Amino acid sequence: MSKTIIALDFSSADQVVEFLKQFDEPVYVKIGMELTYAEGLSIVETVKKMGHHIFLDLKLCDIPNTVKGGMRNLAKLGVDMVNVHCSGGIAMMKAAKEGLIEGAKDGQVPLLIGVTILTSISQEALNNELGIQGEVLDTVVRYAKNAKEAGLDGVVCSVHEAKAIREACGPDFVTVTPGIRLASDNVNDQKRVATPAYAKEQGAHMIVVGRSITGSANPKETYELIEGMMN
Numbered sequence: 001m002s003k004t005i006i007a008l009d010f011s012s013a014d015q016v017v018e019f020l021k022q023f024d025e026p027v028y029v030k031i032g033m034e035l036t037y038a039e040g041l042s043i044v045e046t047v048k049k050m051g052h053h054i055f056l057d058l059k060l061c062d063i064p065n066t067v068k069g070g071m072r073n074l075a076k077l078g079v080d081m082v083n084v085h086c087s088g089g090i091a092m093m094k095a096a097k098e099g100l101i102e103g104a105k106d107g108q109v110p111l112l113i114g115v116t117i118l119t120s121i122s123q124e125a126l127n128n129e130l131g132i133q134g135e136v137l138d139t140v141v142r143y144a145k146n147a148k149e150a151g152l153d154g155v156v157c158s159v160h161e162a163k164a165i166r167e168a169c170g171p172d173f174v175t176v177t178p179g180i181r182l183a184s185d186n187v188n189d190q191k192r193v194a195t196p197a198y199a200k201e202q203g204a205h206m207i208v209v210g211r212s213i214t215g216s217a218n219p220k221e222t223y224e225l226i227e228g229m230m231n
């Protein structure tokens with residue numbers, strides 16, 4: 001399966017279908033809040049019918065019973081990957097996994113990954129707004145260990161954290177890393193970016209790439225170039 005997940009940050013189903021038409025082979029795509037809240041969960045069915053793999057990035061975080069029920073229903077959609085916030089705690093993450101197992105279509109349990117600390121949270125905000133002391137990396141690693149203990153398959157983290165997580169949680173614990181740019185790209189609003197080659201070097205299992213592919217003159221060619229760098 002592809003190691004490059006294309007972030008479908010479009011605002012309508014029509015734009016998504018138009019964009020995906022150029023890929024004749026299945027690709028791995030990320031459907032997030034913007035698209036889901038604009039189109040409803042029917043967007044998942046639309047993309048699935050085109051044969052693509054789906055990471056449904058809705059970042060659940062609530063009390064365990066509510067997350068369990070939500071995951072039971074998301075599992076019925078037959079997506080490949082879903083996520084929760086690690087900050088919801090170990091009991092919530094365990095409940096998420098139970099819900100997914102209960103709702104899994106044909107026994108196919110989607111991969112469950114945890115969002116560690118959002119890459120938009122600075123060191124200063126972590127310490128002074130959220131009241132969590134110490135380095136961002138220490139909290140990220142602690143959250144990743146919690147996710148592993150709860151039975152999750154991996155975490156979303158920055159490329160710069162992938163190596164420490166691999167050392168703490170082992171080589172099979174999946175790291176999914178956004179913030180990827182080709183050396184020639186515009187950085188846009190991302191702060192700490194890295195190239196696909198560096199992501200591979202740091203041991204990231206999968207990368208999430210949005211604008212480098214969707215904004216490229218030839219998205220299919222750019223996707224193939226990036227996927228080649230990850231293999």
Ligand code: C5P
Binds near residue numbers: 007118119209211
């Ligand atoms: O266009 P770009 O490659 O920056 O898009 C990155 C994608 O990854 C977006 O969908 C963004 O919401 C998501 N993401 C991120 N940083 C995180 C978590 C998710 O950029 N920490």
